[in-house]
Amino acid sequence: MSDTPKSTPRPSLRQPPAGLGFLLAMLACMLAGVLLLNTGALETSIAGFGFLMMIPFALGGLVTGAGLRLFNSAGCIFAPLILFAVIFPFVYFKLAEGLVCILMALPFWLAAGLGGGLAAYLIRRRQGQREMPRANVVALLTLPFALIYAEEASPPAWQERVVVREVTIAASADAVWPLLISIPAIDTGEGKPTFTHDWAGIPRPSEARLVKRAGGLVREAQWGRDIRFEERITKLIPGKAIAWDFAFPDDSVQAYTDRHIAPDGPVLKIASGGYQIKAVGDDRVRLTLHTTYRMRSRLGWYLGWWGEIMLGDVQDNVLAIIKQRAE
16 A cells, blocks of 8 residues: 555636635625616615615625624624624714614614624635535526525515504694694704604604695695695594594605605505593693505515504604694
């Protein structure tokens, strides 16, 4: 028997290593995802798993495999986290995406980013032991696009949700009712602190006034200096109830909050709302505000939770303003 040691087989020089192929695949995946996201070609799948997972997975793999060169168990965790920590200030100061969309997507982005970093680490580690089949790398590139195509081809059904808030006011119905019709010159200090207004960046209400038009009565509402929308009256019982259908005559809501969350778009439709007054004692009333909306997403359970928080915050703030003025 020969004592000559056997040489370790070297990867073929004619083919790039699997690690490089993975990084190129993730770069292509990220660029394609960004392009599709900004062209609006696949609007109904933006709120699906494909878009939520594809871009951050690719970023996590790229920054772990190429940017920071941290090919170890700690690096595949910290590299994506460092990346998102750097991106977040740009997002918060309106240099990139709207903060509302980022807050909703952040848990999925973090999980997908960590998954991309872990994939880069495992490929590098496995490649050190033996050559990794390049078919695995190609599969990683095609899976997110296949998922996006499947979500776009079979969009989910519309779901209807209702958010309700109420407050007890130490005033008569006659004192409260005019504030439901029109409430002018709302100061930024009125109302109550909320996560939605104070942290997520949604402007506070500025005024609401009832006007007559040829088609009926309309409450014209304004938030901040730039956001405008209408509440077209469908029911009016003086001293007791008022209801409306929402209308958005321009794009000011998404232009000054988040351009991917249109209130009358392919994923979300803010439909209707209204107030109801009920006497609960001498000069005491319970005022209820409800908002009905519809959404279309496979993440309805998750987005519904956000809707309860954010629309609930908006309602709580409006009710606090009315309570303060009425009392």
